Amino acid sequence: MKNWVRRFARIVAFGGNDARVGALIGVTAVALSVAAHETGDSRKFVTHSLSVSGDAKKSKTFSVEDVKTLPSRTLTDVAVISKRGMTMIKSLKGVLLKELLDRADVIAKTNGKTKKTFIVATAADGYTAIFSWNELFNSPIGEGVLVAYEKEGAPVPDTEGRFLLVSAKDYMTGSRHVRWLKSVDVRRIDD
Numbered sequence: 001m002k003n004w005v006r007r008f009a010r011i012v013a014f015g016g017n018d019a020r021v022g023a024l025i026g027v028t029a030v031a032l033s034v035a036a037h038e039t040g041d042s043r044k045f046v047t048h049s050l051s052v053s054g055d056a057k058k059s060k061t062f063s064v065e066d067v068k069t070l071p072s073r074t075l076t077d078v079a080v081i082s083k084r085g086m087t088m089i090k091s092l093k094g095v096l097l098k099e100l101l102d103r104a105d106v107i108a109k110t111n112g113k114t115k116k117t118f119i120v121a122t123a124a125d126g127y128t129a130i131f132s133w134n135e136l137f138n139s140p141i142g143e144g145v146l147v148a149y150e151k152e153g154a155p156v157p158d159t160e161g162r163f164l165l166v167s168a169k170d171y172m173t174g175s176r177h178v179r180w181l182k183s184v185d186v187r188r189i190d191d
């Protein structure tokens with residue numbers, strides 16, 4: 001790789017007088033730097049563990065391996081829909097968010113607390129999405145809210161892994177498609 005860059009620099013130095021060579025080099029250099037920038041950016045957001053927190057002292061951190069021990073669910077033909085258009089994901093394997101919350105045991109259920117409870121999903125870049133307790137546990141939406149660790153048969157790639165949260169039953173699935181999911185926090189609107 002380094003040799004390659006050095007050779008490239010030599011071509012730049014000697015090709016300086018030729019406008020066509022110069023233009024070609026310029027375009028290639030921009031393309032290379034954009035590619036490098038994209039991989040660099042993604043890599044810095046990749047998450048390898050997921051923190052689930054809620055009531056009082058209750059909190060649990062899951063590695064990808066930990067999450068893989070929970071009952072898995074596979075969703076097929078998941079659409080990512082936004083104002084910009086639609087892309088299709090052939091398959092996503094993971095654990096339902098409601099299953100993960102049950103396993104972490106972070107939700108208080110006494111004295112009608114659940115109806116005031118909401119769940120905040122936060123990504124490594126600060127992006128967030130929220131779900132109400134009723135939405136997850138008392139509506140069909142919950143069946144589509146998946147914390148995925150596998151996309152189309154491979155670990156979720158750097159561009160959105162290793163934990164990717166989707167809400168497959170939403171109309172506009174883009175807004176609750178949380179790449180680089182880092183934490184899930186249970187909160188209540190009062191008390």
Ligand SMILES: Nc1nc2c(c(=O)[nH]1)N[C@H]1C(S)=C(S)[C@@H](COP(=O)(O)O)O[C@H]1N2
Nearest residue numbers: 080081082123125127174175177178179180
């Ligand atoms: N972590 C993270 N996830 C995110 C975003 C983001 O900025 N950060 N953008 C969201 C938005 S606005 C959309 S529409 C979808 C799809 O984005 P894409 O078309 O770039 O894949 O990803 C969502 N997930």
Ligand SMILES: [Mo]
Nearest residue numbers: 082083174175
């Ligand atoms: Mo979006």
